[in-house]
Amino acid sequence: MKWIYFLGLTYFFCFSFAESQVSIPNVLQQKLENAIASTFENGGLAISEVDYSQFDIQKKDELHIFRISQNENLIGYAYLSQAKSKHDVYDFVVLYDKELKIKKSKILIYRENYGRQVGSQRWLKQFIGMKPGETFNYGKDISAVSGATITASSMTKAVQNSLEDMKVFNQ
Amino acid sequence: MRIKTLVLSVFLATAFLSVEAQEAKKVQDQKAIKDMCGCFEVSFKYTETFSPEIDYEKKLDYTAYALEWAELIEDKEDEISIQHLLVINDTMVIKHWRQDWLFEDDSKFVYDTGNTWIFIDQDKDEVQGKWTQKVYQVDDSPRYSGTATWVHYDGKTYWENESNSPLPRREYTKRDDYNLMKRGNRQEITDEGWVHEQDNKKIVKQDDNNESLLVMEKGYNTYTRVEDEQCLAAKEWWSDNKKYWSKVRKIWDDIYTSNEVLELRKSVDGKPLYMHLTPEKAPSKKDIRTTIEKFIVKA
Numbered sequence: 001m002k003w004i005y006f007l008g009l010t011y012f013f014c015f016s017f018a019e020s021q022v023s024i025p026n027v028l029q030q031k032l033e034n035a036i037a038s039t040f041e042n043g044g045l046a047i048s049e050v051d052y053s054q055f056d057i058q059k060k061d062e063l064h065i066f067r068i069s070q071n072e073n074l075i076g077y078a079y080l081s082q083a084k085s086k087h088d089v090y091d092f093v094v095l096y097d098k099e100l101k102i103k104k105s106k107i108l109i110y111r112e113n114y115g116r117q118v119g120s121q122r123w124l125k126q127f128i129g130m131k132p133g134e135t136f137n138y139g140k141d142i143s144a145v146s147g148a149t150i151t152a153s154s155m156t157k158a159v160q161n162s163l164e165d166m167k168v169f170n171q
Numbered sequence: 172m173r174i175k176t177l178v179l180s181v182f183l184a185t186a187f188l189s190v191e192a193q194e195a196k197k198v199q200d201q202k203a204i205k206d207m208c209g210c211f212e213v214s215f216k217y218t219e220t221f222s223p224e225i226d227y228e229k230k231l232d233y234t235a236y237a238l239e240w241a242e243l244i245e246d247k248e249d250e251i252s253i254q255h256l257l258v259i260n261d262t263m264v265i266k267h268w269r270q271d272w273l274f275e276d277d278s279k280f281v282y283d284t285g286n287t288w289i290f291i292d293q294d295k296d297e298v299q300g301k302w303t304q305k306v307y308q309v310d311d312s313p314r315y316s317g318t319a320t321w322v323h324y325d326g327k328t329y330w331e332n333e334s335n336s337p338l339p340r341r342e343y344t345k346r347d348d349y350n351l352m353k354r355g356n357r358q359e360i361t362d363e364g365w366v367h368e369q370d371n372k373k374i375v376k377q378d379d380n381n382e383s384l385l386v387m388e389k390g391y392n393t394y395t396r397v398e399d400e401q402c403l404a405a406k407e408w409w410s411d412n413k414k415y416w417s418k419v420r421k422i423w424d425d426i427y428t429s430n431e432v433l434e435l436r437k438s439v440d441g442k443p444l445y446m447h448l449t450p451e452k453a454p455s456k457k458d459i460r461t462t463i464e465k466f467i468v469k470a
Contacts, residue, residue, distance in 0.1 A: 031226050038228070090225075110225040119225035 024064065024080070028091055031108040036078055039095045039104045042070050047078070055168040062091075065165075074098050079166060083158035085112050085151045092155065094127070094162045100170055102130045105159055115151035123152070127159050132167040136160065193300070197274070200302060200321040203328045204251045204272045206360045208243045210402035211394040212236070217341070217369075222386040229386065233341055239267065239394070240405030244413065249274035254416070256405040264408035266416070266445075268314070269307040276303040279316040280427070282335045284350045284376050287434040287469070288313045290427060302330065304356075310445040311416070311423050312435060312466075315354060329359035349373040349385045367392040415450045422460050426470065434469035 024032070036047065050065040057063075062082040068075055077096040082089045088111040095103045105127045107119040117123070126142050136142055138156040145152040214236050219229040238258040245252035255267040275298045280288045293303075298318055305316040315336035322329055336354045338346065355370035369390030376382050399406070426433065437443065444466050447453060453462040 035226065106226050108226045116225055121228055 028080075028109060031091075032078065032080055032093055035093050035095065035104070035106050035108065036066075036068060040068060040070075040076060042075065044070050045075075046070070046072075050077075052165075052168075057165045057168060062089075063165075076103065077166065077169065079162045080108075081158065081162070083154045085110065085115055085154065088112050090151070092158060094159060096166060100132055100166055102127050102159070102163075104128065105155075107155070115145075115148035117145055118148050118151045118155055124155075130159070130163060132163045132170060134163065196300070196323070199323050199328075200274075201248075201251065203321055203323070203330075203360050204253075204302070205243060205246070207270075207358070207365050207394070208241045208253055209364075210397050210399045210405075211239050211241065211364050212397055213239045213395075214393050216391045218389050219373075220387045220389055223384055227386055230346075235341075238397075238401060240402035240409070241394075242406070242409050244269075244409075245271070249276075254409065256402075256409060258402055258405045261401075262404050264405045266309050266412075268309065269311065271305040271307070273303045273305065275299060275301065276318070279303050279305065279318060280313050280433075282313075282315055282337055282351070285434065286337065286437055287432060290431050290433070293318060304330070304332070304358075306336075307423075308445070310443075310448045311419050312444060312463075313427070313433070317356065327359065329357055331355070331357040349375050351376045351382070364394040364396040367394070412450065415454075418456050419448065419459055422456065422463060426463065426467070430470040432469055433467065436466045436468055439465050 036045065046069050047066050048069075050067055052063075052065050053059060057065075060081070064078075064080040066078040066080070068078060075098055077098075077100070079094040079096070080091070081093075082091055084090075090107055090111060091109040092105065092107045094105045097103050104121075105124050106121075107124075110116055110119060123143070123145055130136070136156070138144065138153040142152075142156045215234065217233040219232075222229070240256045240258060242254045242256065243251070244254045251272040252269065253272075254269050257265040257267045259265065275295070277293050277295065277298065278290060279293060280290045283289050301318050301320050303316060303318040306314040308314050315334045317332035317334035319330055319332040322331075333353055333355045336352045337343070338349070338352060351374040353372040353374055355372075357366075357368040357370075359366045359368065367390070369388070369392075371388040371390060373385040373388060374382050375385055435444070439447065444463070447462050447465075448459065453459045
């Protein structure tokens with residue numbers, strides 16, 4: 001009974017953002033919570049924002065990194081940021097396990113009519129299992145998406161950048 | 172004088188032909204509905220299609236197969252009722268859904284989230300020449316209803332309508348991320364049997380009646396006619412149980428006709444209504460009524 005499991009998860013879900021410089025819009029925060037809850041199917045999750053200024057990560061207003069823990073044990077990370085589509089920007093999250101392998105990536109908010117197919121898990125699942133240090137190229141290692149070249153290559157680059165940034169947590 | 176007689180004759184002839192055409196159409200409609208009776212191999216297929224939210228993750232497709240007997244249990248000029256029964260492994264029979272078809276019916280029920288149905292009157296003008304399909308659950312409680320015209324055109328025979336309904340049984344206990352299904356039904360009679368095509372919208376309805384689309388879904392259920400002998404177990408089961416279910420329907424009919432709103436509990440003592448409503452657990456009319464009334468929250 002998956003719904004009972006999920007009920008337990010949401011009941012124990014404790015979403016405690018640390019004070020962040022730039023606040024996250026409610027809609028985006030809700031989508032982030034849903035993405036974390038559906039990816040880490042555990043109850044009693046606690047989420048806290050990481051002050052990454054202490055690490056070698058370029059400061060960006062739109063970038064937020066979260067630690068995800070259960071019973072005070074680290075179980076993963078969420079990397080929330082923005083990237084460019086053809087005429088606008090979109091919000092995405094890359095979810096990592098504690099070994100920094102990608103568990104899932106999701107586009108959370110997309111603001112254009114073209115290129116939406118990049119949000120499909122059938123395409124995004126190509127990033128699952130990737131670790132910091134791995135490199136890949138759009139159109140070669142990552143399959144191209146007809147009618148969404150700009151967004152698909154942008155997302156590929158965004159995931160690559162995310163892996164670069166997350167290297168610091170390996171130390 | 173001659174002109175007056177001629178005009179009157181033309182008028183009467185036109186009126187007569189019009190009535191004839193309407194009667195012929197109604198006979199075609201009745202035949203189409205009754206063509207859904209018999210023994211069928213059924214395939215149920217559902218797939219989620221479009222979602223307005225980019226982060227929505229489509230659920231896995233649903234497919235199932237069954238052997239089903241559709242018994243004609245009411246056959247009146249303006250009222251046809253078909254009871255569907257599932258046949259499992261040639262011997263086990265499970266009472267399935269029921270569809271009632273009512274010609275120019277002045278009432279229907281509309282699902283409004285929270286296991287609540289609202290019974291409404293329909294204008295005579297709105298239902299002229301149309302059939303209202305009322306679909307009931309396995310325990311004969313309401314599911315959804317809708318009114319539309321049977322169409323016989325270009326060699327096709329079909330009826331289509333959109334109506335609000337509760338979550339389908341395949342998702343009823345598994346999902347809570349939507350609370351209303353706008354069910355697009357298209358029932359088409361084919362050479363092989365019939366096809367139940369659905370264009371469904373999974374809706375999140377808020378307390379302020381604001382509705383937002385979660386995801387759309389395509390349903391494609393085919394009913395392929397096979398020899399009646401394959402459904403012998405269901406025919407015999409219905410013969411043994413039809414009196415009991417006739418009593419159940421009569422009690423529900425009383426409840427439907429005397430209420431404007433009906434809210435039902437999903438379970439009593441941890442069990443849904445269909446598990447309480449059996450000839451063994453509720454044998455008499457009084458037992459049936461008492462059992463059903465335990466489930467009524469508001470009527």
